[in-house]
Amino acid sequence: RSARSTHPLLTLNCGSLPETLLESELFGHEKGAFTDASSQRRGLFETAEGGTVFLDEIGEMSLSAQVRLLHVLEQREITRLGSNHPIPVNVRVIAATNRNLQMAVSQGTFRRDLYYRLRVVEIEAPSLRTIPQDIPLFAANFIEGISKEHDVPPIELDSGALSILRSYA
Secondary structure: OOOOOOOOEEEEEHHHOOHHHHHHHHHOEOOOOOOOOOOOEOOHHHHOOOOEEEEEOHHHOOHHHHHHHHHHHHHOEEOOEOOOOOEEOOOEEEEEOOOOHHHHHHHOOOOHHHHHHHOOOOOOOOOHHHOHHHHHHHHHHHHHHHHHHOOOOOOOOOHHHHHHHHHOO
């Protein structure tokens, strides 16, 4: 229902890419910026103009990439790799991680200023192992979705199956 709902929602897993590729994916690059840059390429921030960029596993991002991300959040502009010309961007950034970023800040592996800039609204999703009573609700929801998607009748999990699901770490 947000004003950005008709604009792109683009995602990137920050932990799955090496630093140089991550920066190219986020900010884009100019032709000749590096060996394989045979053409100009827009990055996620440019492509998501007016919309949302979801950065998964942001805790895995290198310190230098964190500096560039902080610049985007503060100045609302990006600079493609190999360019000196800033490009204004208007995007919402949502970030997720399974790491304790507060601890990463104290260890010096995550920038304090970026941490506070990202932490405007924090939603902590507890691990299922800490809320085993919710497992039947999740299971029922997944079963219902899959049965509708494949047009098959939903299965029912008996108490033994639910007990096994609750026992997993």
